[in-house]
Amino acid sequence: MEVYLGNEDTVLESIENIPFDSEEDIEEMLYKNKTLMGDQYPFTRQAQSGDRKHIPDILAVDDNGTIYVVEIKNARPKGEEVLMQALRYVHWIKKNPAEIKMIWIERKNEQDEDTIFPEPDWNSIDVGIMFVAPVFDPQFVEIVRGSLSIPIKFLTVKKYRVGEKEIIITDRFDRMETTSDERGLPTFKAEYSWKTYLETVTDEKGIESAKKLFEQTQKVLEDIGLNWLKVRFNKYYIAFKNGGRNVLELYFTPKGVAGLSFHLPMAPPKMKLNLPEEVIHRSSWNEDYKIVYIPVVDIGVSVEELIPLFTEAKKYRT
Missing domain, CATH: 3.40.1350.10 (Trna Endonuclease; Chain: A, domain 1)
Known part of the structure; x- marks a missing residue:
C-alpha cells in the first residue's frame, strides 16, 4: 500500500x-x-x-x-x-x-x-x-x-x-x-476525589479554594469552547484531557495550595501573551514537559486573566 x-x-x-x-x-x-x-x-x-x-x-x-x-x-x-x-x-x-x-x-x-x-x-x-x-x-x-x-x-x-x-x-x-x-x-486501583485530596494533599481551606478554582476553570473552558475536555482526578492533580493528552491541570503545590498548569509550545514570556506581570514573575516553566505552572491561589489572580493561556493551550493540544 x-x-x-x-x-x-x-x-x-x-x-x-x-x-x-x-x-x-x-x-x-x-x-x-x-x-x-x-x-x-x-x-x-x-x-x-x-x-x-x-x-x-x-x-x-x-x-x-x-x-x-x-x-x-x-x-x-x-x-x-x-x-x-x-x-x-x-x-x-x-x-x-x-x-x-x-x-x-x-x-x-x-x-x-x-x-x-x-x-x-x-x-x-x-x-x-x-x-x-x-x-x-x-x-x-x-x-x-x-x-x-x-x-x-x-x-x-x-x-x-x-x-x-x-x-x-x-x-x-x-x-x-x-x-x-x-x-x-x-x-x-483506587479512584481519586476531593475526599482523597483532603486526606492526602491539603486541608479544608485548601479544598475550598481548589473547588472554587475548579469551578472558575470550568466556566472559562465553557466560554472558549473547551467544555468537552474530559476531567480526570489523579493522585496529585486534576487533568483536563483531550483524549490521552492533558491540555491543562489543576494541581496542588507541596504546601497543598492549588494552581493551574498549561501545556504550551514555549514559555509564556517568549509568546508575548497579554498576562498580568505578577503571573509572568511567579510562574515556573518546565522545558522538558512544555508546561507552565501558575500558583493562582497564592498570587490571587483571577482565572479570567489567564484566558490567553487557555487559548494557547487549546491551540497546542487540541
Whole structure:
C-alpha cells in the first residue's frame, strides 16, 4: 500500500515508512520527547542495580505514582522471553524500592517546587510495564493480557519520511489497570476525589479554594469552547484531557495550595501573551514537559486573566 500527503497546491508527496536505526534510537527519542509517552513521565534510562544485571530501557512514573518499566523493541515482540525480561525488572523494582527512590529523588530535585512529579508510595510500590515497538503481534498482546494482573500499556512508535522531513506517529492501547493483593488476586486501583485530596494533599481551606478554582476553570473552558475536555482526578492533580493528552491541570503545590498548569509550545514570556506581570514573575516553566505552572491561589489572580493561556493551550493540544 502506498500513502501520499497533499499540500495546498494539491501536489502529492509520497509518505515512506522508514525503520528506526536501533532500540537505542527509539529510547533516546522517547526520553528526549517526554510527551510521546502520554501520562507516563520518563525519569531515568538504563537504570542499573547494584549487580548491574537489571537494566530496563526507561523507568517512568504515571499520574498516580505507578512506576513503569518501559521495554523497547525495534521489531515485533514475540515469545515469552520478552515478557519474562520485563517481569524480572518488575521483580527487581519491587524488591529494591530504595534504589528506585534514590533515582527518583535525584530527578525530583532537578524540578521546580511547583512542578507536578508524582511520587510513588514507597511502602507499597505499584509497578507496571509499558511495551514499546513499531508493531505488536496480536498473539503476544493476548499472552501478556492473559498472564498479568499489573498495569500494562502498549505503545506503537513508527517513523515516516515526507520529502526531507521525518514524522513520528505513536498510538497507545492499554488494558484495564489493576494491581494484585497479597494473594495475587487482581484488585482495581483506587479512584481519586476531593475526599482523597483532603486526606492526602491539603486541608479544608485548601479544598475550598481548589473547588472554587475548579469551578472558575470550568466556566472559562465553557466560554472558549473547551467544555468537552474530559476531567480526570489523579493522585496529585486534576487533568483536563483531550483524549490521552492533558491540555491543562489543576494541581496542588507541596504546601497543598492549588494552581493551574498549561501545556504550551514555549514559555509564556517568549509568546508575548497579554498576562498580568505578577503571573509572568511567579510562574515556573518546565522545558522538558512544555508546561507552565501558575500558583493562582497564592498570587490571587483571577482565572479570567489567564484566558490567553487557555487559548494557547487549546491551540497546542487540541
